[in-house]
Amino acid sequence: xxxxxxxxxxxxxxxxxxxxxxxASGYTFTTYSIVWVRQAPGQGLEWMGWISAFNFNTNYARxxxxxxxxxxxxxxxxxxxxxxxxTSDDTAVYYCAREYYYGSDSYYYYFDxxxxxxxxxxxx
Amino acid sequence: QSVLTQxxxxxxxxxxxxxxxxxxxxxxxxxxxxxxxxxxxxxSPKLLIYTNDQRPSGVPDRFSASKSGTSASLAIxxxxxxxxxxxxCAAWDDSLNGWVFGGGTKLxxx
Numbered sequence: 245x246x247x248x249x250x251x252x253x254x255x256x257x258x259x260x261x262x263x264x265x266x267x268a269s270g271y272t273f274t275t276y277s278i279v280w281v282r283q284a285p286g287q288g289l290e291w292m293g294w295i296s297a298f299n300f301n302t303n304y305a306r307x308x309x310x311x312x313x314x315x316x317x318x319x320x321x322x323x324x325x326x327x328x329x330x331t332s333d334d335t336a337v338y339y340c341a342r343e344y345y346y347g348s349d350s351y352y353y354y355f356d357x358x359x360x361x362x363x364x365x366x367x368x
Numbered sequence: 369q370s371v372l373t374q375x376x377x378x379x380x381x382x383x384x385x386x387x388x389x390x391x392x393x394x395x396x397x398x399x400x401x402x403x404x405x406x407x408x409x410x411x412s413p414k415l416l417i418y419t420n421d422q423r424p425s426g427v428p429d430r431f432s433a434s435k436s437g438t439s440a441s442l443a444i445x446x447x448x449x450x451x452x453x454x455x456x457c458a459a460w461d462d463s464l465n466g467w468v469f470g471g472g473t474k475l476x477x478x
Binding site for chain 2: 281353358361
């Protein structure tokens with residue numbers, strides 16, 4: 245069965261960086277992209293970007309461009325999301341999800357499996 | 369401020385039918401298909417509806433959804449206490465070149 249298992253909670257000081265991992269299993273890792281979504285306490289979902297596990301192409305939300313780097317390690321079927329120059333506004337639960345797609349003439353995309361989430365707390 | 373607009377709350381009594389709306393624009397809902405997610409407190413979101421109106425296996429047919437123009441809606445019939453959760457809509461936004469979400473709707477079963 246498909247599983248995405250994320251790394252544990254992190255505590256960082258303002259200005260620091262954090263790197264969250266997301267280990268996939270139960271499917272061919274290079275077939276689908278991995279997206280990262282975050283959720284601040286009591287808030288909604290915010291898409292941060294995606295990375296193709298096939299060709300390593302990335303697409304970052306404008307808000308995070310220059311501050312985020314998404315990578316994958318196909319040898320371990322693991323995706324990583326690094327966020328730099330952290331502020332208290334970055335305190336959130338960070339999720340990875342698989343971006344499934346299907347279709348022929350047109351393609352349809354959705355997030356069908358999610359990791360359990362990683363709480364990142366930014367505090368001095 | 370979320371790109372897609374959802375009512376912050378909705379409620380109903382057991383057995384009732386409730387609907388949750390999701391309003392967007394021509395660059396997102398008017399351009400691409402809509403997906404819906406359900407999230408229970410302290411857990412990760414789960415896919416509820418994909419491609420406007422498709423239910424993944426395991427999702428009961430009490431859940432249905434539709435899309436028209438730049439709006440979408442999720443309907444839950446035969447409301448049950450275990451349906452209490454947050455519901456989010458999502459779509460690809462062609463202008464932003466990224467996924468956008470609604471702010472979420474907290475469903476309360478009275």
